[in-house]
Amino acid sequence: MADTLTITGNRHGTLGTSPRRPDGVAKVQGSFEFSSDLGGDGVLWGATLRSPHPHARIVSIDVGPAWRIDGVAAVITADDVPGHPTYGLIEDDQPVFATDVVNYVGQPIAAVAADHPETARRALAAIAVDYEVLNPLIDAEAALAAGSVFRHQRIVYGEPDAAAAMPGVVAVEATYEIGMQDQAFLGLEAALAVPDSGGGGVELYVATQWLHEDRKQIAACLGLAEEQVRLVLGGVGGAFGAREDISLQVHCCLLALRLGRPVKMHYSRHESFLGHVHRHPANIWMKHWATPDGDIVRIDARFVLDGGAYASTSEAVLLNAITHTQGPYRCPSAVVDGYAVRTNHLPCGAMRGFGVVQACYAHESQMDLLAEALGIDPVELRLRNAIRTGDELIHGQVMDSVAPVERCIRETVALPFPDEPVGGHDGDPLRLPGGAGRTADTQHVYRGIGYGVSMKNLMYSEGFDDYSTARVRLADGVAAVKFATAEVGQGFVMLAQQIARTVLGVDEVVLDRIDTDVGSAGSTSASRQTWMSGGAVEAACRAVRERLFEHVGAAHGIDPLRLAIDGTDIVDLGVDTPGELRISVVEATAGLVFDETLEYHHRPTERLDHNGQGNCHTAWAFVAHRAVVDVDPDLGLVKVVQVATAQDVGVALNPLSVVGQIEGGIAQGLGLAVMEEIVQIDGRIRNASFTDYLLPTMLDMPPVVASIVEEYEPQAPLGAKGVGEPPCISVTPAIAAAIRDAVRQAGRDPSTLNRVPVRPTDIVACPHG
Amino acid sequence: MPEFFTLNVNGVDREVQDAWLGESLLYVLRERLGLVAAKGACEQGECGSCSVEVGGELVCSCLVLAASAVGQPVRTVEGLAEPAAPTDVQQAFVDAGAVQCGFCTPGLVMASHHLLDTNPEPTEMEIREALSGNICRCTGYGRIIEAVQQVAVSRGASGG
Numbered sequence: 001m002a003d004t005l006t007i008t009g010n011r012h013g014t015l016g017t018s019p020r021r022p023d024g025v026a027k028v029q030g031s032f033e034f035s036s037d038l039g040g041d042g043v044l045w046g047a048t049l050r051s052p053h054p055h056a057r058i059v060s061i062d063v064g065p066a067w068r069i070d071g072v073a074a075v076i077t078a079d080d081v082p083g084h085p086t087y088g089l090i091e092d093d094q095p096v097f098a099t100d101v102v103n104y105v106g107q108p109i110a111a112v113a114a115d116h117p118e119t120a121r122r123a124l125a126a127i128a129v130d131y132e133v134l135n136p137l138i139d140a141e142a143a144l145a146a147g148s149v150f151r152h153q154r155i156v157y158g159e160p161d162a163a164a165a166m167p168g169v170v171a172v173e174a175t176y177e178i179g180m181q182d183q184a185f186l187g188l189e190a191a192l193a194v195p196d197s198g199g200g201g202v203e204l205y206v207a208t209q210w211l212h213e214d215r216k217q218i219a220a221c222l223g224l225a226e227e228q229v230r231l232v233l234g235g236v237g238g239a240f241g242a243r244e245d246i247s248l249q250v251h252c253c254l255l256a257l258r259l260g261r262p263v264k265m266h267y268s269r270h271e272s273f274l275g276h277v278h279r280h281p282a283n284i285w286m287k288h289w290a291t292p293d294g295d296i297v298r299i300d301a302r303f304v305l306d307g308g309a310y311a312s313t314s315e316a317v318l319l320n321a322i323t324h325t326q327g328p329y330r331c332p333s334a335v336v337d338g339y340a341v342r343t344n345h346l347p348c349g350a351m352r353g354f355g356v357v358q359a360c361y362a363h364e365s366q367m368d369l370l371a372e373a374l375g376i377d378p379v380e381l382r383l384r385n386a387i388r389t390g391d392e393l394i395h396g397q398v399m400d401s402v403a404p405v406e407r408c409i410r411e412t413v414a415l416p417f418p419d420e421p422v423g424g425h426d427g428d429p430l431r432l433p434g435g436a437g438r439t440a441d442t443q444h445v446y447r448g449i450g451y452g453v454s455m456k457n458l459m460y461s462e463g464f465d466d467y468s469t470a471r472v473r474l475a476d477g478v479a480a481v482k483f484a485t486a487e488v489g490q491g492f493v494m495l496a497q498q499i500a501r502t503v504l505g506v507d508e509v510v511l512d513r514i515d516t517d518v519g520s521a522g523s524t525s526a527s528r529q530t531w532m533s534g535g536a537v538e539a540a541c542r543a544v545r546e547r548l549f550e551h552v553g554a555a556h557g558i559d560p561l562r563l564a565i566d567g568t569d570i571v572d573l574g575v576d577t578p579g580e581l582r583i584s585v586v587e588a589t590a591g592l593v594f595d596e597t598l599e600y601h602h603r604p605t606e607r608l609d610h611n612g613q614g615n616c617h618t619a620w621a622f623v624a625h626r627a628v629v630d631v632d633p634d635l636g637l638v639k640v641v642q643v644a645t646a647q648d649v650g651v652a653l654n655p656l657s658v659v660g661q662i663e664g665g666i667a668q669g670l671g672l673a674v675m676e677e678i679v680q681i682d683g684r685i686r687n688a689s690f691t692d693y694l695l696p697t698m699l700d701m702p703p704v705v706a707s708i709v710e711e712y713e714p715q716a717p718l719g720a721k722g723v724g725e726p727p728c729i730s731v732t733p734a735i736a737a738a739i740r741d742a743v744r745q746a747g748r749d750p751s752t753l754n755r756v757p758v759r760p761t762d763i764v765a766c767p768h769g
Numbered sequence: 770m771p772e773f774f775t776l777n778v779n780g781v782d783r784e785v786q787d788a789w790l791g792e793s794l795l796y797v798l799r800e801r802l803g804l805v806a807a808k809g810a811c812e813q814g815e816c817g818s819c820s821v822e823v824g825g826e827l828v829c830s831c832l833v834l835a836a837s838a839v840g841q842p843v844r845t846v847e848g849l850a851e852p853a854a855p856t857d858v859q860q861a862f863v864d865a866g867a868v869q870c871g872f873c874t875p876g877l878v879m880a881s882h883h884l885l886d887t888n889p890e891p892t893e894m895e896i897r898e899a900l901s902g903n904i905c906r907c908t909g910y911g912r913i914i915e916a917v918q919q920v921a922v923s924r925g926a927s928g929g
Contacts, residue, residue, distance in 0.1 A: 018866070020863050020864065021863070021868065023871065024862075024863035024868050025853065025855055025859070025863060027863075027868050027871030027874050028855055028858075028859035028860075028862045028863055028868060028871075028874055028875070028878055029806070029846065029847075029849075029850065029852065029853075029855060029859060029875075030805070030806020030807070030845070030846035030847055030874075030875040031806070031847075031852065032871055033805075034805075034808070034871075034872060036808070036809070037799075037805040039800075116789075118789065118791075183906075184906055185870070185872075185906055186808070186810045186816065186818055186870065186872040186873050186904065186905070186906050186907075187808070187810065187870060187872040188809070188810060235871075236870060237808070237810075237870045237871070237872030238869075238870040238872060238906050238907055239870075240906070266809075268812060269810065269811045269812055269813070426894075428894055430894055430897070430898060431894070488870060489869035489870025489871065489907050490869065491869065656866040656912075657866065659866065659911070659912070660866050660869055660907070660908055660909075660912060662909075663908060663909030663910070663911040663912070664869065664906075664907045664908050664909040665909070666909055667906075667908075667909035667910065668906070689811070689813055689815075690810075690811040690813060690815035690816055690904070691811075691813050691815055695904050695906065696909075697901040697902075697903075697904060698896070698897040698900050698901045698903070698910045698913070698914070699897050699898065699901040701909055701910045701911075703911070704909065704911055
């Protein structure tokens, strides 16, 4: 009985409701402190000197001229790093400062601290670095040929030869390209480092996704024990994967420790493009074989992901990509080769969707090709092959998550289409591709429809125990919850309160500061915090509740196992004595303190073997998207008119937040489909600004019609799956498919539209007939 | 040249000491006057995070030299309402789920107030056009449009 989670009537603020977020008023009033808002009198400005070359040998560095500028307090290089000279998430291969060689444009070489950001800028300009420029390695295939590879992983599954030899099988193949996307969070990298008065340690206020991992890497580079480095989460202005790696953390701490004074660092938007990892650009070849009836019998694939200059999470991104080759469809045999290569491009790592975005664009494009070759409706083909719980995946793992793929597809298809015709009823040019420039004409605009369906693994994979920790203290009817979970905007602060209210029957839940004074929460990534940190908060609340029940039971002579929480009361659920005891939690805890800290671990996973077989993943979530687009095929302009979606969420613990994740993810997937790409020419980024790197605005983003598919996930501590990544994954191929559909209706052949983002020139180049 | 100039911010005259004349209004508000609600996110007037009003006009404060705002009233998010007493727009943003990371929010709140002050009953397309200079990377804008529409309806109902 004590184990029963009673959600009586969804009391406001508990699980299943959408309470106001606790930081909401501060954020709308501008008083919420983002990491870039921290500072104060006497705080110096740090800044970073970066390589202008994608590949060069450093002949000499002369920092003398920088020292001679008034207001410059410190200039540091690799010689000033007292601890480990490199850092990195999986492999510590990235130098704190470059020494003999630079491997990408933007690689840090030196840092300064000064009294004004303008002084710091001039100091950087004064540092004289003599380079011997080398030829950069910028072609991923050339890198592969040269053996410049972070990871090669093969998957061989089933009986591929027999499948390909089946009578009447139909095969389709194509090569797909995905451009490099930027997370483009609004809140630029920022930190404030405050050295201890004794000089023995440092406190860093930083916008990050993973406080404890940062601390581990920072402490190693500073040559300090981890206890001497304390991290506090500075308000985070979005993350999306770009704050999982170290950026300015070590530099800022080094400057502060050197000077014995607080130092803050803020990246500019240009520097931000250079200073964090990006989504891997990918080249993917896929071949699908199917029976004439449309049953997929074999998939072959070859992935080449450009990891850029340093390892970051490339090996994990590659794992995700290749183990999602099949998408949410059954597949009895497969041969897949995946390569993540090292080049002199910007380093790539985590971004929302983490390898699955790339795989999904390819497999969904293939499903449309296959449907066309078989003469089967693309939705029917997807339904026919939709994965179900119990199916085995191509890496040999059994799908044991709730898998409502068919339901997601059917609910998406059933959602209403937009009621406005091309151009709308009011003739407003803003409704047309190209917008108010009046470049498009309604007569030349074609409307297309496309579908995408995806599967995404949740949590970390391949043996990584990404546990989470929470401490809950219940006293006088007030619960205080502490965790190191990075709140990056997703609303975990709200969810933690909802969990505590539900499990403990209290209304008042206070959140402690988010810092390293409690155990790790793991990273806010991989759609994992609702499951992992939600699980930790729930476990700590349950432990507190057990103690409370023991206390109340002893006081009233009742077996604590008979007690439960009903709303805000403790009640007796004994068969013979129901309702005999009813006492409010506030009353029962008067003058008492219950304090418990717990860790939540997901089930163990394992690395793939040499054939790519192994139980490497923890759980999965699914989603379907339908896109409606208007295209002017002569001008190559696209207007996304509507996106419909049905998403598998387990249960919606906070429905309004789920909608927020769905709409926000779709916006990022739309960006990748039609506008967002980091352009590098000869290893140099050419659009490191919001003027040139285009993000969806309110005029680019269409209305979203969403259906939330709720099927309780028994393996999840709260029945809920992570909802952050799925929305951004299959919307990209859905939009691409809709563009192909529109191009086809215009009497053109869209078969060359095999890359995202789809550029105007790609559309215009589609031949007639 | 005087060693300070005076800005009228949220109805209060504030002396700006020792500023380099090239400093933007955004920098001066944040770093010299301690008014950090306006955010810097692109430094190019592309994202609207730094939106404030100068002389009643909505501007990107990253593109305005602070010294050029002398003699004109400057209004920032801090001047919209007392702490813990949010405006109708601010409350609607919280209630409608228009706030996630919140970095774009002060700019969007300024832009939404400006829109509703000049066009009390905007169509959805007018909202999209008016707020298209404000980039939000978290929400996909749906809940923001919802919030603005809620305010327009409630102001209309109350005769406001």
